[in-house]
Amino acid sequence: MQYKDYNLEDFLGDEFFVNWVINPDEGSTDFWEGWLKQNPDKLVVVTQAKEVIKSTSYKQNYIPDESVYFDVLENIYKGKKSKLQQAEQKTKYSFYKYAAAIAFILLVGGIWIVNYSNSIEVKEVVASSEFIKKEVPIGKKLSLKMPDGTSIKLNSQSTITYTNQYNQQKREVFLEGEAFFDVTPNPEKPFIIHTGTVTTTVLGTSFNINAYPDKQLIKVAVAEGKVSVENKQSETGTDSYTENVLYPNEMAIYDLGKQKVVKEKVNIEDEISWKDEIIIFRNAKFDAIVDKLEKWYDVKFDIQEGLEIKGEFSGRFDRSSLETVLEGLSFSSNICYKIDEKIVKITNCKNRK
Amino acid sequence: MAGFRVTHNKSLNEQTNNLSEQRDLSKFDNLPDCKIWTSFKKGEDAAFNYIYKKYFYQLYNYGNQFINDADVIQDLIQDLFIELREKRKNLGDVESIKFYLYKILKRKILHYKKKNVTDLFSDSWMYEKAFDITLSHETNLINTQISKETKEKLSKVMNKLSKRQKEIIIYYFYEGMTYKQIAELMDFSKVEHARVLVSRSIAKLREEIKKYSISLFIICCAGLVKWINS
Numbered sequence: 192m193q194y195k196d197y198n199l200e201d202f203l204g205d206e207f208f209v210n211w212v213i214n215p216d217e218g219s220t221d222f223w224e225g226w227l228k229q230n231p232d233k234l235v236v237v238t239q240a241k242e243v244i245k246s247t248s249y250k251q252n253y254i255p256d257e258s259v260y261f262d263v264l265e266n267i268y269k270g271k272k273s274k275l276q277q278a279e280q281k282t283k284y285s286f287y288k289y290a291a292a293i294a295f296i297l298l299v300g301g302i303w304i305v306n307y308s309n310s311i312e313v314k315e316v317v318a319s320s321e322f323i324k325k326e327v328p329i330g331k332k333l334s335l336k337m338p339d340g341t342s343i344k345l346n347s348q349s350t351i352t353y354t355n356q357y358n359q360q361k362r363e364v365f366l367e368g369e370a371f372f373d374v375t376p377n378p379e380k381p382f383i384i385h386t387g388t389v390t391t392t393v394l395g396t397s398f399n400i401n402a403y404p405d406k407q408l409i410k411v412a413v414a415e416g417k418v419s420v421e422n423k424q425s426e427t428g429t430d431s432y433t434e435n436v437l438y439p440n441e442m443a444i445y446d447l448g449k450q451k452v453v454k455e456k457v458n459i460e461d462e463i464s465w466k467d468e469i470i471i472f473r474n475a476k477f478d479a480i481v482d483k484l485e486k487w488y489d490v491k492f493d494i495q496e497g498l499e500i501k502g503e504f505s506g507r508f509d510r511s512s513l514e515t516v517l518e519g520l521s522f523s524s525n526i527c528y529k530i531d532e533k534i535v536k537i538t539n540c541k542n543r544k
Numbered sequence: 545m546a547g548f549r550v551t552h553n554k555s556l557n558e559q560t561n562n563l564s565e566q567r568d569l570s571k572f573d574n575l576p577d578c579k580i581w582t583s584f585k586k587g588e589d590a591a592f593n594y595i596y597k598k599y600f601y602q603l604y605n606y607g608n609q610f611i612n613d614a615d616v617i618q619d620l621i622q623d624l625f626i627e628l629r630e631k632r633k634n635l636g637d638v639e640s641i642k643f644y645l646y647k648i649l650k651r652k653i654l655h656y657k658k659k660n661v662t663d664l665f666s667d668s669w670m671y672e673k674a675f676d677i678t679l680s681h682e683t684n685l686i687n688t689q690i691s692k693e694t695k696e697k698l699s700k701v702m703n704k705l706s707k708r709q710k711e712i713i714i715y716y717f718y719e720g721m722t723y724k725q726i727a728e729l730m731d732f733s734k735v736e737h738a739r740v741l742v743s744r745s746i747a748k749l750r751e752e753i754k755k756y757s758i759s760l761f762i763i764c765c766a767g768l769v770k771w772i773n774s
Contacts, residue, residue: 273619
């Protein structure tokens with residue numbers, strides 16, 4: 192293709208053209224001015240391309256104080272390398288390392304006490320000397336404070352496992368079910384959560400993971416900071432990884448059955464409200480509500496045969512009893528409910544009449 | 545005594561020469577980069593001063609697009625120049641000083657990140673910042689063909705690109721790097737990758753512009769009318 196057939200896109204992609212716009216020299220100016228005289232119909236598109244190029248720049252410009260300019264120059268003349276460089280050359284065993292080691296021992300002691308006091312409510316299984324496992328029974332929730340200050344809130348029927356090496360080299364946990372993480376920032380030790388094939392890595396943020404094994408979905412929703420999610424797929428014996436970076440109010444949904452990832456904008460409050468004992472439904476189908484309530488209140492729903500409850504429900508329940516939630520539901524549909532111990536019977540009201 | 549006076553005069557002369565040399569850095573303005581570089585390698589302080597003066601602010605701005613800590617960038621630039629001066633005799637030839645300095649600085653930033661953040665991550669952690677692009681309307685072009693609104697939309701579209709793509713676009717449209725240089729800065733194994741990524745980004749711009757339903761065709765027509773009328 193020749194320049195006379197170029198459109199805006201082509202000009203923008205042409206190295207010679209772009210280079211002329213940014214660093215014009217005699218040769219290129221000569222060429223382009225001559226060429227434009229030959230092809231006056233291209234003047235508009237060339238001008239536009241020039242303008243796109245010339246107006247592109249960094250959004251943020253960082254300009255130091257003039258004193259910085261001279262300070263750095265002085266150090267260069269003196270050959271005085273920066274603190275960064277000096278730090279690299281320092282010997283390994285400094286005071287700070289000892290301090291960190293002592294702090295670590297104290298923290299491990301501290302976490303043991305915290306864990307111990309938690310274990311009254313929660314079954315704690317020390318599978319081996321290596322693994323620490325926390326299981327939350329149905330209908331209960333658990334708050335954990337990790338040695339690095341990270342707080343984890345576990346939702347009902349969820350399990351978290353970590354080793355006694357936690358926070359030594361890295362911060363790594365294994366999750367089944369749902370949990371909200373508020374990770375203490377530590378750029379040196381990334382916080383890694385394993386949920387099946389999906390690995391979530393963060394440096395310090397808060398976010399929610401929903402990965403109940405009975406569902407084929409793993410959902411990661413971010414409240415603050417930046418989260419990197421990686422899914423390992425094994426096809427024909429070779430592993431491949433897909434990585435997604437999530438920002439606040441974004442959620443990645445991994446469909447393990449279909450091996451598919453969807454990234455969407457969410458209202459983060461909906462995803463994490465459970466940790467504050469708030470149930471939020473937003474345009475939720477009835478079976479999704481049943482699923483949530485069963486886990487939340489440790490009940491089983493017994494829905495009348497043939498009863499199909501259509502439509503979507505929205506509502507917010509702040510520390511409410513099961514009755515209140517069911518009352519709200521029956522209000523906006525034709526259903527009646529009856530709670531019998533741990534069974535919730537749902538029937539069609541009209542039928543009963 | 546006589547001998548002493550002669551040497552004294554000579555060193556004085558040298559000093560004044562150096563001073564006038566330093567004051568007159570403009571002599572480098574018309575020299576190609578390779579010549580300036582050779583002067584620097586030979587130990588000519590004026591050449592070093594010229595390079596520092598010309599590129600310090602650019603490097604500072606560039607580095608700060610990656611890291612949230614201006615002090616770190618300041619330190620990295622300082623070490624970069626000290627190392628260059630230490631090794632000046634053994635340095636190779638350089639076609640573009642700017643590209644050469646950018647490349648070293650980026651390598652230093654990566655090294656710093658790897659040490660201070662973690663090796664576990666790929667490039668996504670390279671950028672603490674968004675590497676955002678803008679299409680400013682304050683250019684000194686007399687004949688504006690693209691409206692301010694369109695530019696604002698184009699800026700939005702550009703910032704929808706991935707950070708890597710944004711980085712490439714900046715190198716290409718702003719820093720004036722060639723595809724070959726971009727490939728090196730981005731650590732691509734082939735120049736073709738840089739070319740493909742640039743054209744993909746441009747295609748995406750076009751696609752997004754269509755979404756905004758401001759067809760470039762209309763802009764072109766409007767521009768054409770304007771041009772015919774003028």
